[in-house]
Amino acid sequence: MIRRYDFGTPIRTHAVVQTLIPETAPMPFFTVEQQSPEVSFTLALHRDDVIFGLGENVRGVNKRGHLYHAWNSDDPSHTENKASIYASHNLLLFYGENRCFGVYFDDPGDMVFDLGYTHAAEAKITSREGDLSVYVIEADSLTALCREFRGLTGRSYLPPKWAFGYIQSRWGYASAEDARFVVENHRSRHIPLDAVCMDIDYMEDYKDFTWAEKHFPDLKGCVSEMKKDHIRLVPIIDAGVKQQEGYSVCDEGLEKGYFCKKENGDPFIGAVWPGRSYFPDFLREDVRAWFGSKYHLLLDAGVEGFWNDMNEPAIFYSPETLEKAYEAADRLRGVNLGINEFFQLKDAFTGTSNSMEDYRRFYHEVDGRLIRHDKVHNLYGAMMTKAAAQGFHAYDESKRFLMFSRSSFIGAHRDGGVWQGDNCAWWSHLLLNLKMLPSLNMCGFLYTGADVGGFGCHTTEDLLLRWLQLGVFTPLLRNHAALGTRDQEVFRFDCWEDMRNILRVRYALIPWLYSEFMKAALEDGMLFRPLAFDYPGDRLALRVEDQMMLGADCMIAPVYEQNARGRYVYLPEDMLMIRFRSDADYDLVPMEAGHHWIDLELHEMPLFIRRGHLIPLAKAAEYVDGIDASHPVLLGWIRENTAVTLYDDDGFNASPVLAEGLRTISVTVEDGCARSVQADCSRLVID
Numbered sequence: 199m200i201r202r203y204d205f206g207t208p209i210r211t212h213a214v215v216q217t218l219i220p221e222t223a224p225m226p227f228f229t230v231e232q233q234s235p236e237v238s239f240t241l242a243l244h245r246d247d248v249i250f251g252l253g254e255n256v257r258g259v260n261k262r263g264h265l266y267h268a269w270n271s272d273d274p275s276h277t278e279n280k281a282s283i284y285a286s287h288n289l290l291l292f293y294g295e296n297r298c299f300g301v302y303f304d305d306p307g308d309m310v311f312d313l314g315y316t317h318a319a320e321a322k323i324t325s326r327e328g329d330l331s332v333y334v335i336e337a338d339s340l341t342a343l344c345r346e347f348r349g350l351t352g353r354s355y356l357p358p359k360w361a362f363g364y365i366q367s368r369w370g371y372a373s374a375e376d377a378r379f380v381v382e383n384h385r386s387r388h389i390p391l392d393a394v395c396m397d398i399d400y401m402e403d404y405k406d407f408t409w410a411e412k413h414f415p416d417l418k419g420c421v422s423e424m425k426k427d428h429i430r431l432v433p434i435i436d437a438g439v440k441q442q443e444g445y446s447v448c449d450e451g452l453e454k455g456y457f458c459k460k461e462n463g464d465p466f467i468g469a470v471w472p473g474r475s476y477f478p479d480f481l482r483e484d485v486r487a488w489f490g491s492k493y494h495l496l497l498d499a500g501v502e503g504f505w506n507d508m509n510e511p512a513i514f515y516s517p518e519t520l521e522k523a524y525e526a527a528d529r530l531r532g533v534n535l536g537i538n539e540f541f542q543l544k545d546a547f548t549g550t551s552n553s554m555e556d557y558r559r560f561y562h563e564v565d566g567r568l569i570r571h572d573k574v575h576n577l578y579g580a581m582m583t584k585a586a587a588q589g590f591h592a593y594d595e596s597k598r599f600l601m602f603s604r605s606s607f608i609g610a611h612r613d614g615g616v617w618q619g620d621n622c623a624w625w626s627h628l629l630l631n632l633k634m635l636p637s638l639n640m641c642g643f644l645y646t647g648a649d650v651g652g653f654g655c656h657t658t659e660d661l662l663l664r665w666l667q668l669g670v671f672t673p674l675l676r677n678h679a680a681l682g683t684r685d686q687e688v689f690r691f692d693c694w695e696d697m698r699n700i701l702r703v704r705y706a707l708i709p710w711l712y713s714e715f716m717k718a719a720l721e722d723g724m725l726f727r728p729l730a731f732d733y734p735g736d737r738l739a740l741r742v743e744d745q746m747m748l749g750a751d752c753m754i755a756p757v758y759e760q761n762a763r764g765r766y767v768y769l770p771e772d773m774l775m776i777r778f779r780s781d782a783d784y785d786l787v788p789m790e791a792g793h794h795w796i797d798l799e800l801h802e803m804p805l806f807i808r809r810g811h812l813i814p815l816a817k818a819a820e821y822v823d824g825i826d827a828s829h830p831v832l833l834g835w836i837r838e839n840t841a842v843t844l845y846d847d848d849g850f851n852a853s854p855v856l857a858e859g860l861r862t863i864s865v866t867v868e869d870g871c872a873r874s875v876q877a878d879c880s881r882l883v884i885d
């Protein structure tokens with residue numbers, strides 16, 4: 199059951215797809231305080247209450263004990279002291295004894311989530327602007343809460359099937375030669391690969407929807423040549439549009455008044471990669487339709503997927519903030535600087551980026567009303583993604599396209615996936631990647647993954663290998679690294695064969711992973727869940743944060759520490775561990791419920807299958823289209839006749855029907871032997 203409560207004048211965010219009539223009775227669970235314009239919601243926490251939610255953010259799966267913000271920010275330092283990164287997903291689930299409810303704050307502006315930070319036994323959520331709808335969700339389980347929430351906010355985005363393949367990316371890839379080099383080095387070593395991401399350097403002067411002639415003299419030819427090799431090129435699109443006369447996107451946007459404006463009506467200018475740029479007012483329907491149609495230029499060249507970046511929006515400086523910095527410099531030049539003045543000078547320049555001053559400098563037109571940017575800041579990235587989705591729909595409504603965005607808001611889960619932004623090549627960020635998965639899934643973002651190997655800092659080969667061992671389970675599996683960091687492609691490392699073998703496990707699992715993904719998407723479920731979702735009565739499962747349930751049948755528990763040769767796991771029930779070295783080389787280890795140490799050499803990774811369940815292992819290939827799932831090997835620990843039902847489709851159809859793609863593989867057990875006409879039962883454990 200979901201009830202809506204309105205405060206102030208709620209602004210349309212596109213997060214919710216159901217129209218609920220606001221309640222007039224007081225809101226349950228919370229004490230509401232209004233101190234205009236702020237509204238806060240306070241709740242006493244019981245000793246054992248757990249708080250799930252907040253989607254993409256730092257720290258744990260249980261968000262209790264710290265302070266978070268709703269403020270989308272381009273911050274490449276995802277450390278524990280941060281309160282927000284690129285997205286605002288304002289969903290909280292309160293769970294404890296006699297307590298199971300969710301609350302969604304549909305507020306596009308700044309919010310503070312004090313979840314037992316100021317007072318350990320109190321949660322206080324504050325809306326700075328006070329214009330919001332609050333949705334209170336009640337259900338009898340965590341899974342049911344999330345299903346209700348998805349019902350409220352709409353079905354998750356469906357990527358094409360090829361987007362489950364391995365994607366190689368790097369900031370610095372610019373040209374057709376760069377892409378070919380990557381592809382050749384994968385294909386010649388039989389390392390699976392389905393796509394190569396092009397970062398900003400493919401463009402002409404970082405201008406959206408252009409490509410540099412010198413880098414891509416024949417883009418269309420290159421895209422189709424790659425496609426023959428089962429590779430897709432996935433270009434980046436940035437939010438800012440370069441200010442340049444004669445650049446059609448800029449000229450049209452100016453002529454039609456599509457860019458965000460300052461109070462005096464002049465278009466706002468902020469500098470990003472292209473230099474001085476304009477920011478399309480994605481909050482307007484007509485601007486979205488226009489910007490969305492620009493993707494057609496690349497779709498016409500055969501491109502089938504994109505990533506949207508810099509859409510918090512990131513702003514390096516504006517002429518105004520820069521001028522202030524120069525003034526500070528002029529004022530202080532020649533002065534024998536005291537240390538305070540020195541820091542003032544320094545801050546004058548570093549403070550030019552993503553400044554509140556700039557975010558208060560421009561306006562959006564929302565349903566005919568001018569609203570200052572800071573009040574709707576968290577919608578910008580989501581509305582850019584919506585523009586792309588509308589553009590794809592207009593281009594070919596029967597087809598799925600790949601889209602993943604850096605910034606997002608609830609509602610953007612209908613239009614695309616997200617990647618987890620500029621992480622670092624740190625072991626702690628491998629763990630952070632794992633922890634964000636279920637939180638993002640609660641909010642509907644199913645197609646997600648982090649930069650495998652780490653974006654910033656130099657990776658190490660053991661980190662990349664261990665990270666791949668997590669990445670093989672994330673729908674978006676992309677190796678991406680920043681300019682200036684050490685080469686990070688699999689083929690650069692001595693142990694590339696171990697990495698390739700792990701990627702082959704991914705490809706053997708894709709039919710199952712795709713099936714689980716599609717079931718989750720089409721039935722408003724989650725792919726990754728904290729253990730607490732599946733074992734509600736289990737006091738130990740409630741606190742586990744470094745293992746996750748995956749799909750209906752499995753649990754994952756990656757190694758996330760350097761030099762570890764294994765790890766501890768907690769099994770809430772009997773499970774079969776598959777210790778994978780490759781798709782063809784693995785051990786089956788039946789394990790009873792409880793605590794275990796498991797040995798895992800650097801090239802080994804575990805997957806746990808719940809006792810009584812089956813999963814199929816297909817014949818791997820070097821690209822998704824080549825995988826043969828017709829007669830899979832079944833893995834599982836069973837006692838009696840068992841069946842597994844898998845979903846499949848052509849991988850493109852934009853309106854798939856679950857029932858039409860289901861196939862059941864059944865196994866009969868007689869005298870301790872298993873048989874199936876549709877599968878190979880040789881690796882089943884039977885007792």
Ligand code: MIG
Binds near residue numbers: 680
């Ligand atoms: O300011 O396009 O998160 O993936 O490689 C950096 C260059 C801009 C940030 C993205 C990252 C991308 C990078 N971009």
